[in-house]
Structure formats: structure tokens, C-alpha cells
Amino acid sequence: MATEKYNLKQEIETVREDCLRPTQKWGRSTQTWIGCLLIVMGWGLYCYIHQLRDGLGVTAMRDYVSWGLYISTFIFFIGISHSGTLVSAILRITKQEWRRPITRSAELLTFVSLLFGGIIPIIDLGRPDRLPNLVLFGRIQSPLMWDIIAICTYLVGSTLFLFLPMIPDMALCRDRLTVCDSPFKKFKKWLYTKMAIGWKGTKSQWHRLELTMTIMTIVIIPVAVSVHTVVSYIFAMTLRPGWNSTVFGPYFVAGALYSGSAGVVLGMAAFRKLYHLEKYITPRHFDLMGRIVLALTLIYAYLNLNEYWIPAYNMVTAEGHLLSDLFYGSYSKAFWTCQFGTVLLPIIIMSIPKGRTVTILTITCIIIVAGAWVKRYLIVVPTLLHPFMPIQEVPGTWSSYFPNYVEFSVTAACLAGIFLVITLFSKLFPMMAVWEVEKGILIEHDKQAAIELRTKREAEEAKIMGKRLKTGFEPLK
Amino acid sequence: MQEDNKQNNKTDRRNFLRKSLITGSILTAGAIGLEKVFPGEKDSGEKVKVLTPDGKVYVASSEHLKEYRPPPVTNAEARKGIANKKFVMVIDLAKCDGCKTCTVACQAMHFTESDREWIKVFKMQDADATAPYFFPKPCFHCDNPPCTKVCPVNATFKRQDGIVLIDNERCIGCRMCMAACPYSTRFFNWSHPDPKQTAAVGNTPYSPEQSVPRRMGTVEKCDFCPDMIRQGKMPACVSGCPMDAIYFGDQNEDAVTNASGVTVKLSQLLEDNAGYRHLEELGTKPRVYYLPPKNRKYPIPDMKSVGNEKKEKKHIEMDMGIMQM
Amino acid sequence: MKMNSMIKITSLAIAITGLFCGIATAQDQSQALGKSEATIELSYYKKTDMSKTAVAVIKAKNNDGKFVSAKNARVNFYVMHDKEQQLLKNVNTDNNGQAVIMLQKDLPLDEDLSFTIVAKIENDNLYEDAEEQVHYKDANLTLNLNPNDTARLVTAKVTEIGKDGKEIPVKGAEVKFYVHRLFGIMPATDDNTITTDEKGEASFAFPKNIPGDTKGVIIVAARMEDNEQFGNVENKATASWGTVLAMDKDPFPRALWEPYAPLPLVITISTLFGGVWFIYFFIFFQLRKIKKEKQLKMR
Incomplete structure (x- = not known):
């Protein structure tokens, strides 16, 4: 019994070691990576300043396509931000034990993509200097205002959702970080102390933490759904063909979950590889996540059917023009690639058990994420190119759209920003919820002990029964 | 007043620039020059040197300077509109010969660039077998305006006289209204306004009623010339129409007037000519009515030329580019 | 013309x-x-x-x-x-x-x-x-509207000025009747041309369905247009014979397109998100308590 306890302690110690190791040193590769990201972001910033000075005219957007890559990316990022809610909250509620090693990265992905998703509409503004007008003259009737409210609410919620399970870990980091010679370490010590908010691990603290966690887990799900619903309302509340659709709310939510869960798989794969967490994030995790992504892709495919088949059957004038452009017009290649390549193909791959192995699932999820991004673009741009009034006698640049270098640069900078924040975060904080994994080990240990106990007892019972059988009854067959 | 405005413009601009500098690198400040090369335009009339609000001297044609603009009403007044009036426009498609004089008159009135048509003349054909017709389309100033509904900052608003205006001193440039308008009526100032136009506008103080001076990063559209209405004059497109095809008036008076000064009973006009509103099924309740193109005395538009214009289908191939990422 | x-x-x-x-x-x-x-x-x-x-x-x-x-x-x-x-x-x-x-x-x-x-x-x-x-x-055109006249008779009288300055009624002159509108004058009826009688008078009953302002006031104009003898002569008079325009009781109601939103929308949104924020504040409160506990222990 004593050796067993020792083993358990050692196991927990290994977990702590493994989780905190990445936070303790910054390798050359990390520095290069961050350097690259900073260069991309710097160039993006340069382009954005160019855009601020000379107006949005430096982008490829014009009066017909007045929203382009920026808004598409906005929806995409907001979609990715659904991952944290899904994996973390839903798996928590359903008490899935295997969630433990992946919740932190999922929650982080939510937080970061939401942060940058929220910045993009500001980048897309013609007059960002007038942002205070939103507070001074805000109109609650505008879907954009609903968006702002919902995204702010979700941002605060997901920050809390990320922060709450971090508290005990922060206390652990604070307690482990003893040497305070370099200023960098001093900063870390200060940061950990602040973020641990005086966590001592007392019973009442644990009680409060669990209470707040439970509440947040429940609250964050409807908030997340509301966010993507109102994002879809930006489009669905207009009268434009292709947008004016009652299925848009659920369609966007499904699309968000589809791309978001794939995003979580990518995060899992990256951290597993880079931080050597193979022991914790196992092929079993990928298999289970693969099943979830599959289920969500199926839902998304179903909503795609609703979104396109119903209007395609009716072919109402204005919508008909749009749909013919999508089905066999200038956007048909992109459209069908999206539908078959990034929805149907992943469904087929993930249906096969071999398709849910680490490498293949990761590749599939890359396809899904990229496909989701392109699909956002295909929702925004073709509709704008098919207004009710015909596009006549306008410069060629107005009647077509493809994002130019400014838009690509700024978008890339946002993506780099997401990577940068994730990198910095993972270099400062453990990327697995240490205490949750520990708890998982303890539960697992208890289970093992219980099983052992039961098998022992069963064996004993069997002995007794056997005796009885021998004495009294004929064995049953 | 003018001096004040000048000052305001200056500080406005300065703030804008300062903000952009605060946000980021100082490197760019020198790299991106403000000077642009402006395409030469045919201009009659003598050249006059004008000082723009941001202190630059431009040579403008005196033709553009003749316009006298009375001092505008206050912003609060402009947002309220004229009491007990409901402005309405009737466009007789049977009379429109597609000469686009309305567009030109509008552009002169609002100092707009030539490719920006607040009132645009479309060549329409409803079905293959039906006859094509010219279709001038201003802003419809809807009574159930989709654009105004979605504005997050109340920068575009519906007045009591039915006119929908934009306050470009408040607009944040989100372009939600442009996405919401089913008639593609709204335009965005993607870049700095053309300095020639800025010079022509001169030091006119801004009012939503005259839509100038325009500002980068804000939305603009047909405004039914409310400043002219206040002077008892009709919008530029109406009085400019040589075919007398556009009528304008007050629905409360049940009368509309055309460029020749012929005033007719609105209800009678709509009744006799089977007046209708464009895309009625959208439920936006436009304030612009159309009379069907019956018994026309001019050639119908040539629809062969429509749709084949410089439409660059570049985005097809490039879409595939994005797919490969 | x-x-x-x-x-x-x-x-x-x-x-x-x-x-x-x-x-x-x-x-x-x-x-x-x-x-x-x-x-x-x-x-x-x-x-x-x-x-x-x-x-x-x-x-x-x-x-x-x-x-x-x-x-x-x-x-x-x-x-x-x-x-x-x-x-x-x-x-x-x-x-x-x-x-x-x-x-x-x-x-x-x-x-x-x-x-x-x-x-x-x-x-x-x-x-x-x-x-x-x-x-x-030289001719004079006078317009007479009797506000108390229930028949709403509009009477125009055309006279020319004689040698001694006397006004002589003109017979057979065509007078047209109009109503003033915002941007022009509108024919009062479809057939608005009346010829003067031997007294030099032309009169017609003012129609009932012409909208006036908020008090029903209209301006009537009588004109001789391109008259061979007298050129263009005009006169105007006002009467409250138009239909009264009902004033907008509330020109800016709570509506989706007005600055102020309909109450159900305001209530729905504030309840939904207010509820969420209330929960957030509860959580902030709990976090504070977690922090406070430490201070108690420190003591």
C-alpha cells in the first residue's frame, strides 16, 4: 500500500513537471517563431496604417462588394472561438473524463480567436476614430450592436472560463517558482502571484471554485450560441438574396462548431507534438474528438443542404442569379470544392476508424478549417455581387472582387497575432490544467483501486460460491 | 463660422492622423505621401486658385465655384426635417429616354465624381419577351428603411418629412447600411475626396442636408436635395430632367411637379398611369413611385451592350488560388 | 405655357x-x-x-x-x-x-x-x-372668395381700363383657376378654364378633395394666360376650403428605424444579456471572496 501511494505521488509529480516544463525555457526555435510572427504582424500593421491614412480604398473593396475578406475572416474567427465552449463546457457538463488534458488549449483558442475576431470589424471600419460613437449614440436596433454586446459578453465569459480553472495552476506556478534572480523571473513571480488571487487550496476555496466553474459552464453555452447567431443576423437581417434566410442562425452556429472543433484538434496536435505531451493527449483523444468533429460536420452538412437545396428548388429571381453563379458560374469551383472537399470528404474520412488516427485526423481538420474559411468568403462576397439592381456601367474593379495585398497582409497579421498570443501564453502558463489532470489521475487511481477491490472481493466470493457449488448445486451452463 | 469650420476640419484631420500614428510605426509617416496624381478632366471656365480646408492650394475651375450654398440648418433641425410634409417622387418611365441628364445635374449639385451616380439610369428588361426600358433610380427614401434600421450609431436617420439622410460627422463607416440596402443606393468614400471637388465645395459648413463636404470613410447617398427644398426649389435631378419624366412634391398636398413646372394631382397621376413601386414585395415602402413605360416615343435601350461591359471575371481563377492555401 | x-x-x-x-x-x-x-x-x-x-x-x-x-x-x-x-x-x-x-x-x-x-x-x-x-x-383681374359661401364659389372678374380710367368688364376672356402647391400651381380641376360672362365674371365651385395645410388653408390663383388682348394676368386669394391635414401626432415613434427602439426589443435584449452579466458579477464576487480568504489566513 505504501509503495502504491509513493507511485501515485510520483505520477502526479511527473504530470506537474511535464506541464510546467515548456514554461521554463525559451528555446531558439521559439524565439525564431516569435520573430517571424512579429515580422508578419509588423507588416500587417504597416498596411493597416496605410489603410488608415488613405482610406479603405487601398483594399480591393468597392461599393458593390463593400464587405470582403475582413468580414469573412471575422465570421471565421468567431466560428473558431466556439471550440472552447464546445469541448470544454459540453464535455464538462457530460462529465467526460477524457476532456481533462485538452480543455485548457480549447479555452485558450476561444479566448484568442474571439479577441482577434473582435478586432477585425474595427479594422474594417471606415472611421475607427469614431468608435466612441457606439457608446454615445448606440442604437439597440442594429444587428451590429447586438454583435458588439454579444461578443463583449462572450469575451468576458470566455476570459472567466479560461481564468477560473487556471487559479490553482497559478498557485502551483507561484509556489514552484522560487528563484527570483532575473527580472524576467521577477515578473513571472509577480504575474503568478497576482493571477493566483491568494489561492491556498482550502476547502472553501475549492468549493467556491467548483461552484463558479459549474455556473460558467452552463452560462457560456447559450452565450456562445448567441454570439454566432447574432453574427449571422448581420447578414440575415438584410433583404439580400442568399443572406435573407431563416436558417442562417443555426447554419452559422453549426458552421462555427464544425470549424471550431476542427481547430481544437489542430491545437491538440500542435501542443502534443511541440511540448511532448504524447503521454497525456493520446490517440484515444483524437479518436474521440474525431467522432465529435464527424458529428458536427454531419450537422453542418445537413444545414448546408437546407441552405442551398430549398432556394435551388424554387429559384426565385434574385436568389436564382446568385445560386447559378455559385452552382455553375464563376464561383462554382470554389463552391463545390468547399462542399465536396471540405464537408463530404472529411465525413467519409472520419467515418473510418483509421481516419481518426492522429496524423490523418489532423490533416482532415486542416482541410476543414481552411474550407470553413473559404465558405465564409463564399457566403459574404457572391451575395454582394448579386444585388437586386443589376450591376451596370461601373468600373471593372467594382463588379468583381478579390482581396488585395493590404487585406491579405492585415488578415495574416491577425492570424499571426492569434499564434503569438497562444505561443506567449503557452510559454507563461501550463497548457494543460494541471490540477484537473491530477484529479483525473486520482479518479482513475480510485477507479483502479475500486476495480482491484472488486475483483478481489469477487474472487473471494467466487471462492465461497465455488465451495457452495461444490457442496450443493450443479454448475450452471 | 467659416474660420471655425476650417479649424475643426484641421483638428479633425489631425486627430485622425495622430491616432493612426499612435497605433503604430512612425516609419510610415514619411513613406506614404499624401500627394496624388489626379486624372485630368475636361473643364471649361477659368481656373481659380482655391484654398482647401486643410490648407492646400488647388487650381479649380470657376464653373464649380458659382454655386451659392446658403448657411445650412443646425444638425438637430436637419435630423427633424420639415414638419407636415411627406416628400414623394414619381418617375415616368414612359418619358425617360435614358439621357442621364438627371445624373449629371445631381453630380453638379453635390460635387460628385463622375463614376458615382446618386441617381443612376439602369437599362432594365424584366423578361426576355418584354421590352427593355430605362430606369432612373435615386434613393427610395423608404418608409420602412432597411438601412436606417441597421445603423448602429444613428448616423443615418429617417426624418418626419420622409427623407432619409446621413450625418457623415457621425458615421463610423461600418457599411452595414450598404449591405442592408436592397437597391445598392449607398456609396462609400473609400479614399480622400477628390481635391478638385473639395476645392469646389469650399468652406461650406457641413450639414446632413447638403451632404458636403464629404469625408473619407463615411457613407453617402441621394438626399432629395433638402437644402433646395427649404428654398422652395426641387431636387437637381427633377428640375434637370429635359424630358419632364421626374415629378416631385409633397404627398400631403397630393401634388407633384416636374421640371416644366407642370403640377399634377399625385393620386390622379398614379391612378391614370398604373403607378407602382419598385420591388414592392420587399416591403420597404419606397417614397419613389414609377409609372410604367407605356407608349414611349423614343427608341428602347439596347440591351446587347448590357452585362458585357468591362466585367473582369478575374476573381474566378483567383478563387482557386485561395483554395490551395 | x-x-x-x-x-x-x-x-x-x-x-x-x-x-x-x-x-x-x-x-x-x-x-x-x-x-x-x-x-x-x-x-x-x-x-x-x-x-x-x-x-x-x-x-x-x-x-x-x-x-x-x-x-x-x-x-x-x-x-x-x-x-x-x-x-x-x-x-x-x-x-x-x-x-x-x-x-x-x-x-x-x-x-x-x-x-x-x-x-x-x-x-x-x-x-x-x-x-x-x-x-x-392693361387689364385687371380680381379674385373673390367668400369664406362663408357653402357652395365655395370662386369668382374672378376681368376688367379693362377705359380711357378715363374706368374699369369696363370684359366678356369672353378665358380665365384658368389653380391651387398653389409647394413647387408649382396645380389646376383646380381637370377642366379649369372658364370664360367670363357679360359682367366680366368667371366662376366655378371649388372642389372638395384638395388638401390644404393643417388649418385647411389653400391659395387659389386665377390667370389669364397668353390672352391675345391682355397677355398674362394673374391674381391670388386664400380661403380655408382645403381638407385639413392631420398633423403627425408623434413623428418619431419608437420603431426599428428611429433612434429609440421598440420596448419589447429593449426589454428582451436587456433581460437576456443583463441576466448573463448579473451572473458574471456573481462570479466576480466569488473570486473576491476567494481572495479575501487569503487575507484572513494571513492574519
Whole structure:
């Protein structure tokens, strides 16, 4: 019994070691990576300043396509931000034990993509200097205002959702970080102390933490759904063909979950590889996540059917023009690639058990994420190119759209920003919820002990029964 | 007043620039020059040197300077509109010969660039077998305006006289209204306004009623010339129409007037000519009515030329580019 | 029709400058070579305030052989005085090709009590010489609306001024009745032309369905238009015979397109998100408690 306890302690110690190791040193590769990201972001910033000075005219957007890559990316990022809610909250509620090693990265992905998703509409503004007008003259009737409210609410919620399970870990980091010679370490010590908010691990603290966690887990799900619903309302509340659709709310939510869960798989794969967490994030995790992504892709495919088949059957004038452009017009290649390549193909791959192995699932999820991004673009741009009034006698640049270098640069900078924040975060904080994994080990240990106990007892019972059988009854067959 | 405005413009601009500098690198400040090369335009009339609000001297044609603009009403007044009036426009498609004089008159009135048509003349054909017709389309100033509904900052608003205006001193440039308008009526100032136009506008103080001076990063559209209405004059497109095809008036008076000064009973006009509103099924309740193109005395538009214009289908191939990422 | 074009002058915004300048320059170039043929259309107006004006509309042939408004043409106005032309004024035409002068009240008269006005283009650089004259008698048009009349009878009386200044009723003159609207005058009925009787009176019952302002007030105008004897004569009167315009009780109701939102929307959104934020604050409160606990222990 004593050796067993020792083993358990050692196991927990290994977990702590493994989780905190990445936070303790910054390798050359990390520095290069961050350097690259900073260069991309710097160039993006340069382009954005160019855009601020000379107006949005430096982008490829014009009066017909007045929203382009920026808004598409906005929806995409907001979609990715659904991952944290899904994996973390839903798996928590359903008490899935295997969630433990992946919740932190999922929650982080939510937080970061939401942060940058929220910045993009500001980048897309013609007059960002007038942002205070939103507070001074805000109109609650505008879907954009609903968006702002919902995204702010979700941002605060997901920050809390990320922060709450971090508290005990922060206390652990604070307690482990003893040497305070370099200023960098001093900063870390200060940061950990602040973020641990005086966590001592007392019973009442644990009680409060669990209470707040439970509440947040429940609250964050409807908030997340509301966010993507109102994002879809930006489009669905207009009268434009292709947008004016009652299925848009659920369609966007499904699309968000589809791309978001794939995003979580990518995060899992990256951290597993880079931080050597193979022991914790196992092929079993990928298999289970693969099943979830599959289920969500199926839902998304179903909503795609609703979104396109119903209007395609009716072919109402204005919508008909749009749909013919999508089905066999200038956007048909992109459209069908999206539908078959990034929805149907992943469904087929993930249906096969071999398709849910680490490498293949990761590749599939890359396809899904990229496909989701392109699909956002295909929702925004073709509709704008098919207004009710015909596009006549306008410069060629107005009647077509493809994002130019400014838009690509700024978008890339946002993506780099997401990577940068994730990198910095993972270099400062453990990327697995240490205490949750520990708890998982303890539960697992208890289970093992219980099983052992039961098998022992069963064996004993069997002995007794056997005796009885021998004495009294004929064995049953 | 003018001096004040000048000052305001200056500080406005300065703030804008300062903000952009605060946000980021100082490197760019020198790299991106403000000077642009402006395409030469045919201009009659003598050249006059004008000082723009941001202190630059431009040579403008005196033709553009003749316009006298009375001092505008206050912003609060402009947002309220004229009491007990409901402005309405009737466009007789049977009379429109597609000469686009309305567009030109509008552009002169609002100092707009030539490719920006607040009132645009479309060549329409409803079905293959039906006859094509010219279709001038201003802003419809809807009574159930989709654009105004979605504005997050109340920068575009519906007045009591039915006119929908934009306050470009408040607009944040989100372009939600442009996405919401089913008639593609709204335009965005993607870049700095053309300095020639800025010079022509001169030091006119801004009012939503005259839509100038325009500002980068804000939305603009047909405004039914409310400043002219206040002077008892009709919008530029109406009085400019040589075919007398556009009528304008007050629905409360049940009368509309055309460029020749012929005033007719609105209800009678709509009744006799089977007046209708464009895309009625959208439920936006436009304030612009159309009379069907019956018994026309001019050639119908040539629809062969429509749709084949410089439409660059570049985005097809490039879409595939994005797919490969 | 001329009355209408009169209004056109005022209503046509100067904004069309830009529009016409292109055509004008084209003309300037062609006309530098030779003078172009011009026509004058002269009309005479007597308004409600008894003011008298003469309007000359000049049109000139352009390159295509079409007659278009000639701007900046110099028009000399004369009045016949003892069979001699006496120069009144010279006026340059505006962008619509119109030249307007105010006439003196007591124009010199002929034996038949009529006066003659002449408009001429003489020695103009751009246009060939042209001349036009009109010959009218002075007439008065009075308009009488009895506000107490239930039949709403509008009566106009036309008189000409006799030798001794006496007013003589005119029979058989055509009078047209109009209602003033925001941008012009609208015929009061479909058939708004009434001919005067031997008393010089023309009258008609004012229709019931013409909207007035918020008090029902309308302005009625009676006109003789292009009368062979008297030119254009007009008079106006007001009465509250229009239908009363119901004022907007609330021009800015709570609506989706107005600054203030409908209450159900406000309530729904504030309840939903207010509820979420309430929970957030509860969580912040719990976090505070977690923090406070430490301080207790420290002590």
C-alpha cells in the first residue's frame, strides 16, 4: 500500500513537471517563431496604417462588394472561438473524463480567436476614430450592436472560463517558482502571484471554485450560441438574396462548431507534438474528438443542404442569379470544392476508424478549417455581387472582387497575432490544467483501486460460491 | 463660422492622423505621401486658385465655384426635417429616354465624381419577351428603411418629412447600411475626396442636408436635395430632367411637379398611369413611385451592350488560388 | 405655357450650370466663326401685386441645327412712345436663355389704349439680329372668395381700363383657376378654364378633395394666360376650403428605424444579456471572496 501511494505521488509529480516544463525555457526555435510572427504582424500593421491614412480604398473593396475578406475572416474567427465552449463546457457538463488534458488549449483558442475576431470589424471600419460613437449614440436596433454586446459578453465569459480553472495552476506556478534572480523571473513571480488571487487550496476555496466553474459552464453555452447567431443576423437581417434566410442562425452556429472543433484538434496536435505531451493527449483523444468533429460536420452538412437545396428548388429571381453563379458560374469551383472537399470528404474520412488516427485526423481538420474559411468568403462576397439592381456601367474593379495585398497582409497579421498570443501564453502558463489532470489521475487511481477491490472481493466470493457449488448445486451452463 | 469650420476640419484631420500614428510605426509617416496624381478632366471656365480646408492650394475651375450654398440648418433641425410634409417622387418611365441628364445635374449639385451616380439610369428588361426600358433610380427614401434600421450609431436617420439622410460627422463607416440596402443606393468614400471637388465645395459648413463636404470613410447617398427644398426649389435631378419624366412634391398636398413646372394631382397621376413601386414585395415602402413605360416615343435601350461591359471575371481563377492555401 | 416657363426659371437650380457648360463651350467655338441664327419669344406678365414684367426667351441654332437656349445674349428692351422706340434697358440672358425686366407702372399708351414692348438683339457678337414685339392692353383681374359661401364659389372678374380710367368688364376672356402647391400651381380641376360672362365674371365651385395645410388653408390663383388682348394676368386669394391635414401626432415613434427602439426589443435584449452579466458579477464576487480568504489566513 505504501509503495502504491509513493507511485501515485510520483505520477502526479511527473504530470506537474511535464506541464510546467515548456514554461521554463525559451528555446531558439521559439524565439525564431516569435520573430517571424512579429515580422508578419509588423507588416500587417504597416498596411493597416496605410489603410488608415488613405482610406479603405487601398483594399480591393468597392461599393458593390463593400464587405470582403475582413468580414469573412471575422465570421471565421468567431466560428473558431466556439471550440472552447464546445469541448470544454459540453464535455464538462457530460462529465467526460477524457476532456481533462485538452480543455485548457480549447479555452485558450476561444479566448484568442474571439479577441482577434473582435478586432477585425474595427479594422474594417471606415472611421475607427469614431468608435466612441457606439457608446454615445448606440442604437439597440442594429444587428451590429447586438454583435458588439454579444461578443463583449462572450469575451468576458470566455476570459472567466479560461481564468477560473487556471487559479490553482497559478498557485502551483507561484509556489514552484522560487528563484527570483532575473527580472524576467521577477515578473513571472509577480504575474503568478497576482493571477493566483491568494489561492491556498482550502476547502472553501475549492468549493467556491467548483461552484463558479459549474455556473460558467452552463452560462457560456447559450452565450456562445448567441454570439454566432447574432453574427449571422448581420447578414440575415438584410433583404439580400442568399443572406435573407431563416436558417442562417443555426447554419452559422453549426458552421462555427464544425470549424471550431476542427481547430481544437489542430491545437491538440500542435501542443502534443511541440511540448511532448504524447503521454497525456493520446490517440484515444483524437479518436474521440474525431467522432465529435464527424458529428458536427454531419450537422453542418445537413444545414448546408437546407441552405442551398430549398432556394435551388424554387429559384426565385434574385436568389436564382446568385445560386447559378455559385452552382455553375464563376464561383462554382470554389463552391463545390468547399462542399465536396471540405464537408463530404472529411465525413467519409472520419467515418473510418483509421481516419481518426492522429496524423490523418489532423490533416482532415486542416482541410476543414481552411474550407470553413473559404465558405465564409463564399457566403459574404457572391451575395454582394448579386444585388437586386443589376450591376451596370461601373468600373471593372467594382463588379468583381478579390482581396488585395493590404487585406491579405492585415488578415495574416491577425492570424499571426492569434499564434503569438497562444505561443506567449503557452510559454507563461501550463497548457494543460494541471490540477484537473491530477484529479483525473486520482479518479482513475480510485477507479483502479475500486476495480482491484472488486475483483478481489469477487474472487473471494467466487471462492465461497465455488465451495457452495461444490457442496450443493450443479454448475450452471 | 467659416474660420471655425476650417479649424475643426484641421483638428479633425489631425486627430485622425495622430491616432493612426499612435497605433503604430512612425516609419510610415514619411513613406506614404499624401500627394496624388489626379486624372485630368475636361473643364471649361477659368481656373481659380482655391484654398482647401486643410490648407492646400488647388487650381479649380470657376464653373464649380458659382454655386451659392446658403448657411445650412443646425444638425438637430436637419435630423427633424420639415414638419407636415411627406416628400414623394414619381418617375415616368414612359418619358425617360435614358439621357442621364438627371445624373449629371445631381453630380453638379453635390460635387460628385463622375463614376458615382446618386441617381443612376439602369437599362432594365424584366423578361426576355418584354421590352427593355430605362430606369432612373435615386434613393427610395423608404418608409420602412432597411438601412436606417441597421445603423448602429444613428448616423443615418429617417426624418418626419420622409427623407432619409446621413450625418457623415457621425458615421463610423461600418457599411452595414450598404449591405442592408436592397437597391445598392449607398456609396462609400473609400479614399480622400477628390481635391478638385473639395476645392469646389469650399468652406461650406457641413450639414446632413447638403451632404458636403464629404469625408473619407463615411457613407453617402441621394438626399432629395433638402437644402433646395427649404428654398422652395426641387431636387437637381427633377428640375434637370429635359424630358419632364421626374415629378416631385409633397404627398400631403397630393401634388407633384416636374421640371416644366407642370403640377399634377399625385393620386390622379398614379391612378391614370398604373403607378407602382419598385420591388414592392420587399416591403420597404419606397417614397419613389414609377409609372410604367407605356407608349414611349423614343427608341428602347439596347440591351446587347448590357452585362458585357468591362466585367473582369478575374476573381474566378483567383478563387482557386485561395483554395490551395 | 409661358407662365410655366416663368416658374421654370425660378425653379431650375443654378446647379445645372455644370450641365450646360459643356454645350455652351461647344457653341462658343462654333459661333466664333460666324453668328448663329436666333429667335426671340417675348411675353408680358401682370402679377397679383400689379407689377408688370416682360420676359424674352432667346433660342439660337446650334451645330446640329437645333434651337437651344442662348445664354449671355444681350437683349435690348424698348417701349413704343409716340411711334418711336424708347430704350428701356438692356439685359443679358441667363443660363436658360431668359432675359427679364420690370416695367414701369404707367407705360405710354397708343390711341387704342394699348402699349407695345419690343425686344431686340442688335449687333451681338454671337447672335444674328432679331426682333420681337408684343401689343397688349392693361387689364385687371380680381379674385373673390367668400369664406362663408357653402357652395365655395370662386369668382374672378376681368376688367379693362377705359380711357378715363374706368374699369369696363370684359366678356369672353378665358380665365384658368389653380391651387398653389409647394413647387408649382396645380389646376383646380381637370377642366379649369372658364370664360367670363357679360359682367366680366368667371366662376366655378371649388372642389372638395384638395388638401390644404393643417388649418385647411389653400391659395387659389386665377390667370389669364397668353390672352391675345391682355397677355398674362394673374391674381391670388386664400380661403380655408382645403381638407385639413392631420398633423403627425408623434413623428418619431419608437420603431426599428428611429433612434429609440421598440420596448419589447429593449426589454428582451436587456433581460437576456443583463441576466448573463448579473451572473458574471456573481462570479466576480466569488473570486473576491476567494481572495479575501487569503487575507484572513494571513492574519
